[in-house]
Amino acid sequence: MLGTHPDYRCRGAASMLVRWGCEVADREGVGAYVDASKDGAPLYAKHGFVDRSDASAPSGVAPMARG
Numbered sequence: 354m355l356g357t358h359p360d361y362r363c364r365g366a367a368s369m370l371v372r373w374g375c376e377v378a379d380r381e382g383v384g385a386y387v388d389a390s391k392d393g394a395p396l397y398a399k400h401g402f403v404d405r406s407d408a409s410a411p412s413g414v415a416p417m418a419r420g
Contacts, residue, residue: 355393371400375419385419 357367378385389397394404394415402417 367396368399371396375400378419387417389415389417391415 355367355370375385385402387397387402389402391413394402394417397415397417397419398404400419402419405416405418406414
């Protein structure tokens with residue numbers, strides 16, 4: 354679970370954490386998957402995640418995968 358306190362949003366902390374996770378996945382040679390909120394999906398998309406939503410996905414959730 355990744356969240357940013359409202360007082361600290363838009364300062365790059367979430368991007369730094371997602372970048373770190375992606376670097377670990379790349380180093381280990383594995384893909385990465387998240388269940389993002391619809392509001393959080395653009396953050397993950399910026400880091401190469403693709404929305405894999407379909408009709409069975411719960412409302413408000415964007416299943417996203419990378420690599």
